[in-house]
Amino acid sequence: MRPSQKFNLHPSTHSAKDLETKTFDVICIGSGWAGRQLAAQVCKAGFTALVVEKELFGGDCPFWACVPSKVLLRSQDALDAANAVGGAKERILDAKVDANGVFARRDVITANKDDTQLLVPMTEATGATLVRGQAKLADVKNVQIAPFEGEPVEVEARLAVAICSGSEAVIPDGVKAADPWTPRDATSADYVPEKLIIMGAGAVGCEMATAYAGFGSKVTLISSSGSLLPSIDSEAGTIVRKSLEERGVVVKLATKVTKATRTDYGVEAVLSTGEKLSASELLVASGRKATLDFGLEKLGLSSHGTHIPVNESLCVKTFDGNDWLYAVGDVNGKAPFTHSASRIAGNAIIAKARGQTPSNITLTLGDRKAIPQVTFTSPIVASVGLTRKAAATKGIQVRQITAPAKTIGGILHSDTIADGWAQWLVDEEERLVGATIVGTDAADLIHASTVAIVGGMKLEQMVHAVPCFPTMSEVYLGLLEAAGY
Numbered sequence: 001m002r003p004s005q006k007f008n009l010h011p012s013t014h015s016a017k018d019l020e021t022k023t024f025d026v027i028c029i030g031s032g033w034a035g036r037q038l039a040a041q042v043c044k045a046g047f048t049a050l051v052v053e054k055e056l057f058g059g060d061c062p063f064w065a066c067v068p069s070k071v072l073l074r075s076q077d078a079l080d081a082a083n084a085v086g087g088a089k090e091r092i093l094d095a096k097v098d099a100n101g102v103f104a105r106r107d108v109i110t111a112n113k114d115d116t117q118l119l120v121p122m123t124e125a126t127g128a129t130l131v132r133g134q135a136k137l138a139d140v141k142n143v144q145i146a147p148f149e150g151e152p153v154e155v156e157a158r159l160a161v162a163i164c165s166g167s168e169a170v171i172p173d174g175v176k177a178a179d180p181w182t183p184r185d186a187t188s189a190d191y192v193p194e195k196l197i198i199m200g201a202g203a204v205g206c207e208m209a210t211a212y213a214g215f216g217s218k219v220t221l222i223s224s225s226g227s228l229l230p231s232i233d234s235e236a237g238t239i240v241r242k243s244l245e246e247r248g249v250v251v252k253l254a255t256k257v258t259k260a261t262r263t264d265y266g267v268e269a270v271l272s273t274g275e276k277l278s279a280s281e282l283l284v285a286s287g288r289k290a291t292l293d294f295g296l297e298k299l300g301l302s303s304h305g306t307h308i309p310v311n312e313s314l315c316v317k318t319f320d321g322n323d324w325l326y327a328v329g330d331v332n333g334k335a336p337f338t339h340s341a342s343r344i345a346g347n348a349i350i351a352k353a354r355g356q357t358p359s360n361i362t363l364t365l366g367d368r369k370a371i372p373q374v375t376f377t378s379p380i381v382a383s384v385g386l387t388r389k390a391a392a393t394k395g396i397q398v399r400q401i402t403a404p405a406k407t408i409g410g411i412l413h414s415d416t417i418a419d420g421w422a423q424w425l426v427d428e429e430e431r432l433v434g435a436t437i438v439g440t441d442a443a444d445l446i447h448a449s450t451v452a453i454v455g456g457m458k459l460e461q462m463v464h465a466v467p468c469f470p471t472m473s474e475v476y477l478g479l480l481e482a483a484g485y
């Protein structure tokens, strides 16, 4: 069995047959960040919530996605940081990470995929009731739970049912015969493949290329897109490509993996160029689709493609008069990040139950005006609001301001700090509408831009926000200067 599939479902605990009541204010199908946060929010407001989970309480993020992937990246990062400072680097005996040590640290942080260690008690502490089993929509506000043992049980929601079922990796038919690694396998692995082909250069592909190159794999990163991280403006992908190539990664863009098979050695991949490559493993990181195995069709609904369409309150759009069925998190395809499973649906459900209008936080978050994203490559790529591409698609006229993401603070911090790249996009009134930062500390630096975009700030106001010396926040001085302020 693959390491990604080794976990205990604890089938005899949290059984639907033991429920003291069958009626809850809100029922969440799925216990990822989306389901748990919504349940916690409504419980805090004095309502009751049931969370149904078919796999591990906690969903993807703590066991297979954000958390283990960040652990796989952290050790090389720490070594690189020490290696970039004279006086410290002389003490480093080996600049390569110990992959087994990294895997062991990951297993501790992910509690060996045992949800009873942290996620179950943490979620119960919010006041939510938890049940293990597969949930299906049975009727309006009715959900059927098929437990791991015993007969199905029906539960009813007084206010709302929220589909928080997440997403799963898309494995194209042409490569299935290779029995490829999914992102779950890449984050759960307990060995380092000698040669690794990664298909897809989005966030998963680029992060895993960084991690496995650090472990010593010979990585080939192949993507149908013309640049790495295609959802961000292309300068970011160019910088990440250069860094990956310096780490020995071979990058092939505008190229598809069309077919792959298992061989005695591992896998053979056929590319759209006709080239054939062999490797120990193939990681497919070519996108995700919503998890839709909960019986939408039972209500005469279809999911309209790969995600469930929702309105600005995250209420499902697919049928008239719906005011009780919500889709929250990856399943709605709006912004597939842990942090974007925001309080939108909870606000709407609570306000409606109290006969109030939802606060305008719903709208700010709902239109994705300022949802940030960080890709933990080396250097890190952070972005919020509009990219140039997104502005053009929306027909929004923007002025581009760029500056190096390199400051005196950064130079004092690291002898090898690279120039990096920072971009602000401002609208015709000089209001900030987008920011991208590629470089040291970008993950945290971006938050200042998020706040400015949410606050509708103009450059003439931002000029008053003076960063401390000597810090990386001086990137913002560089941007203001480049903007002519």
Ligand SMILES: Cc1cc2nc3c(=O)[nH]c(=O)nc-3n(C[C@H](O)[C@H](O)[C@H](O)COP(=O)(O)OP(=O)(O)OC[C@H]3O[C@@H](n4cnc5c(N)ncnc54)[C@H](O)[C@@H]3O)c2cc1C
Pocket: 029, 030, 031, 032, 033, 034, 035, 052, 053, 054, 055, 056, 058, 059, 060, 061, 064, 065, 066, 067, 069, 070, 133, 134, 135, 136, 164, 165, 166, 167, 183, 184, 187, 204, 291, 293, 294, 328, 329, 330, 331, 335, 336, 337, 338, 339, 340, 341
């Ligand atoms: C490798 C990787 C790294 C990532 N890194 C980051 C990162 O650094 N930062 C970030 O913000 N995002 C990251 N993401 C994205 C992030 O993991 C997702 O956006 C987030 O986990 C989605 O949360 P969710 O609650 O919508 O879904 P999930 O976490 O997928 O939870 C859905 C849950 O619903 C359950 N479920 C589904 N159907 C049913 C049913 N019928 N009955 C009962 N239960 C059901 C599933 O078992 C699952 O537990 C990463 C993704 C990947 C793949």
Ligand SMILES: NC(=O)c1ccc[n+]([C@@H]2O[C@H](COP(=O)([O-])OP(=O)(O)OC[C@H]3O[C@@H](n4cnc5c(N)ncnc54)[C@H](O)[C@@H]3O)[C@@H](O)[C@H]2O)c1
Pocket: 172, 199, 200, 201, 202, 203, 204, 205, 207, 222, 223, 224, 225, 229, 230, 255, 256, 257, 258, 285, 286, 287, 288, 335, 336, 337, 373, 374, 375, 376
């Ligand atoms: N740090 C983070 O926040 C983080 C990290 C990892 C994942 N995620 C989330 O997970 C989601 C999924 O990430 P992902 O990287 O799997 O998908 P993605 O959609 O971001 O990127 C898919 C990539 O695969 C390429 N591709 C598609 N078909 C191909 C083929 N046949 N051959 C070669 N290349 C092909 C595409 O051109 C693209 O570059 C993202 O939307 C992201 O939100 C976030």
